[in-house]
Amino acid sequence: MKDSPRGQERLTPRDRLLFTVAFLVPPRFTPDRVRRDRRYRKLDQRRFIAWFLALPLLVYLIFVVSPFLQAFFYSLTDWTGYSATYTFTGLDNYQRMIEDDKFWDSTVNSLLLLVLAPLITLALGLFLAYMVNVGGRRVGGGGGGGVPGSRVYKVVYFFPQVISIAVIAVIWARIYSPTGLLNEGLGAVGLGSWERESWLGGEVAVWCVLAVLCWSFVGFYVVLFSASMSSIPGEIYEAALLDGAGRAVTFFRVTLPLTWDTVRTGWIYMGIQALDAFALVDVMVPEHGMDVLPSYLFEKAFRDAQAGYATAIGVALFLLTLVFALVMMLVGRRERVEL
Amino acid sequence: MSVTSTDPRQDSPPAGPGGAGPPTDDGPERRDVAGGVLNVFAHSFLVLWALMAAGPVLWVVISSLRPHADVVADPFGLPTELSWDNFSHAWTNANIGRYTVNSLIVLAGSLTGTMLLGSMAAYVLARYSFRGNRAVYLLFTGGLMFPVFLALVPLFFVLNNFGLLNTRQGLIIVYIAYSLPFTTFFLVSFFRTLPGGVQEAAALDGASHTRTFFQIMMPMARPGLISIGIFNFLGQWNQFVLPRVLNVGDSDDAVLPQGLAALMVQQGYEGDWGALYAGVTMSMLPVLVVYVTFQRQVQSGLTAGALR
Numbered sequence: 001m002k003d004s005p006r007g008q009e010r011l012t013p014r015d016r017l018l019f020t021v022a023f024l025v026p027p028r029f030t031p032d033r034v035r036r037d038r039r040y041r042k043l044d045q046r047r048f049i050a051w052f053l054a055l056p057l058l059v060y061l062i063f064v065v066s067p068f069l070q071a072f073f074y075s076l077t078d079w080t081g082y083s084a085t086y087t088f089t090g091l092d093n094y095q096r097m098i099e100d101d102k103f104w105d106s107t108v109n110s111l112l113l114l115v116l117a118p119l120i121t122l123a124l125g126l127f128l129a130y131m132v133n134v135g136g137r138r139v140g141g142g143g144g145g146g147v148p149g150s151r152v153y154k155v156v157y158f159f160p161q162v163i164s165i166a167v168i169a170v171i172w173a174r175i176y177s178p179t180g181l182l183n184e185g186l187g188a189v190g191l192g193s194w195e196r197e198s199w200l201g202g203e204v205a206v207w208c209v210l211a212v213l214c215w216s217f218v219g220f221y222v223v224l225f226s227a228s229m230s231s232i233p234g235e236i237y238e239a240a241l242l243d244g245a246g247r248a249v250t251f252f253r254v255t256l257p258l259t260w261d262t263v264r265t266g267w268i269y270m271g272i273q274a275l276d277a278f279a280l281v282d283v284m285v286p287e288h289g290m291d292v293l294p295s296y297l298f299e300k301a302f303r304d305a306q307a308g309y310a311t312a313i314g315v316a317l318f319l320l321t322l323v324f325a326l327v328m329m330l331v332g333r334r335e336r337v338e339l
Numbered sequence: 340m341s342v343t344s345t346d347p348r349q350d351s352p353p354a355g356p357g358g359a360g361p362p363t364d365d366g367p368e369r370r371d372v373a374g375g376v377l378n379v380f381a382h383s384f385l386v387l388w389a390l391m392a393a394g395p396v397l398w399v400v401i402s403s404l405r406p407h408a409d410v411v412a413d414p415f416g417l418p419t420e421l422s423w424d425n426f427s428h429a430w431t432n433a434n435i436g437r438y439t440v441n442s443l444i445v446l447a448g449s450l451t452g453t454m455l456l457g458s459m460a461a462y463v464l465a466r467y468s469f470r471g472n473r474a475v476y477l478l479f480t481g482g483l484m485f486p487v488f489l490a491l492v493p494l495f496f497v498l499n500n501f502g503l504l505n506t507r508q509g510l511i512i513v514y515i516a517y518s519l520p521f522t523t524f525f526l527v528s529f530f531r532t533l534p535g536g537v538q539e540a541a542a543l544d545g546a547s548h549t550r551t552f553f554q555i556m557m558p559m560a561r562p563g564l565i566s567i568g569i570f571n572f573l574g575q576w577n578q579f580v581l582p583r584v585l586n587v588g589d590s591d592d593a594v595l596p597q598g599l600a601a602l603m604v605q606q607g608y609e610g611d612w613g614a615l616y617a618g619v620t621m622s623m624l625p626v627l628v629v630y631v632t633f634q635r636q637v638q639s640g641l642t643a644g645a646l647r
Binding site: 027044045046048049052053055056057059060062063064065066067068070071074081124127128131132147151153154155156157158159160161162163164165166167169170171172173174175179180181184188215218219220223224227272275276278279282283293294297298301302307310311314315317318321322325 | 378380381382384385388389391392393395396398399411414415456457459460462463464467469475478479482484485486488489490491492493494495496497512513515516517519520523547548549552573576577578579580583584595596597599600603612615616619622623626627630631634637638639641642
């Protein structure tokens with residue numbers, strides 16, 4: 001929208017003042033002189049836009065945009081976080097990061113989660129969603145809302161999604177504890193030799209975290225994929241059936257390609273969740289015996305008072321997220337199938 | 340239970356265990372039998388995962404009703420008599436009541452603020468063209484790409500400078516700020532789908548822009564507002580990372596997830612887990628009730644988050 005229609009007379013200084021006042025005060029206080037002006041409609045609209053955007057933008061700029069920008073800057077300093085002074089140290093933090101073994105351990109754990117969590121969760125989610133949707137469909141009958149009780153399944157599966165990840169971590173920390181359900185359960189089914197004194201203390205901790213991460217998200221993907229599978233017209237399944245395709249073939253040739261877009265966005269979303277995993281590590285793993293990138297960042301910033309170094313880790317985490325999302329978008333791209 | 344009942348539409352009985360593999364190459368005459376096999380196959384997996392998903396949660400609820408000593412002696416047992424001691428202990432001594440109130444206060448402020456600011460920004464961005472519209476939209480949605488951990492350290496000091504660290508107001512405003520990107524993104528696309536004629540008619544009838552927004556467009560956008568409202572409700576109620584960093588002053592000020600995590604550490608020293616199980620149960624039940632009542636909206640609201 002252009003400032004004012006061309007060919008309109010210029011405002012006198014007094015009018016300009018009045019218009020400015022009108023812009024800044026609520027509509028009911030608009031001076032009559034302005035209200036009767038034919039440019040008032042435009043002013044009214046611009047005033048509305050500015051007023052409605054001002055507060056959200058202000059909050060957003062101060063609490064979201066500015067911290068993100070500051071992070072890049074602080075990553076180049078030796079700021080402790082608790083003193084007002086810091087010196088600019090260039091890429092020293094990044095140099096240190098490359099030589100920091102604990103940083104690499106955390107990165108390896110994060111990468112492990114990033115690769116495996118989406119793979120396992122989406123595979124389970126797709127499988128169960130297919131079972132829920134197509135499993136009970138009468139052969140040749142097409143349509144139908146899936147297996148009987150499909151709604152109940154989805155409600156139960158989805159439940160971990162509605163409770164706090166911190167509560168999930170508390171529950172699983174109890175299950176993994178030395179006298180917890182896992183050890184007791186293994187003993188009860190005769191696998192006593194598999195019991196471990198400490199699941200969350202040793203090198204299996206990251207696998208325990210992975211299991212909980214997958215557990216809590218499978219239901220989410222069952223619901224997500226169910227929705228996109230049920231939008232596939234029944235005729236396509238009938239056609240596949242007439243051509244003699246079995247269930248597995250139908251899944252890989254019909255269902256998967258037609259839900260591919262959802263699978264791909266779901267994959268990116270799950271990867272981002274896996275790169276977080278902070279709450280699980282922070283609550284479940286005692287004294288952060290095992291770290292992922294966010295929990296290592298947290299320790300450096302708020303326990304070791306190394307805010308500068310911590311933000312450098314944050315930048316690394318950001319780059320990792322970015323690379324992952326880009327790779328997924330490029331690799332997973334396919335011809336869009338129009339229905 | 341309806342979960343395990345067989346499909347009434349299935350006119351052939353489920354086949355024996357011999358054909359349990361995926362029936363990929365069955366001839367046409369075997370299809371109905373194959374469907375039955377698949378049905379059994381499908382249901383066994385579905386039931387198995389239902390047990391996996393619900394088991395841990397059920398176990399905590401059951402354990403919360405049993406005295407601590409019983410749970411230690413037999414973790415898989417059922418309660419012999421209902422004991423509410425754990426609950427009263429959790430509510431008063433372990434401060435769960437206080438944490439719940441804290442959570443409710445923060446949520447009341449943050450959810451209202453998020454919905455109001457989010458829909459205001461989204462409405463203007465969706466329905467008005469002006470210079471910089473695209474830039475503002477990209478600024479908001481760009482926030483979706485950045486991991487919150489990148490901002491966490493500077494955010495801590497921003498709040499500190501404003502004197503908002505370890506305060507409810509601080510948490511509220513941060514919740515709002517970090518909910519804005521997705522809320523705006525979601526609502527912009529929603530407001531765009533609303534018919535433009537209504538807006539014009541309102542303007543012709545002399546309604547102001549503000550009035551058109553609050554009295555006409557907001558009610559029309561109700562389905563979208565409900566979806567994103569549920570999304571934000573659960574996200575903010577369950578929020579853990581932000582309070583863990585920004586609300587660390589007085590342990591009495593903790594919000595519920597934070598308080599439960601702290602309670603676990605504390606009960607570890609005392610060796611009494613009953614109050615913890617009761618606390619976890621109490622924190623889950625309200626959400627469970629809301630969820631089962633509004634399951635459809637909750638599921639669509641939350642899965643919308645992945646489709647951004």
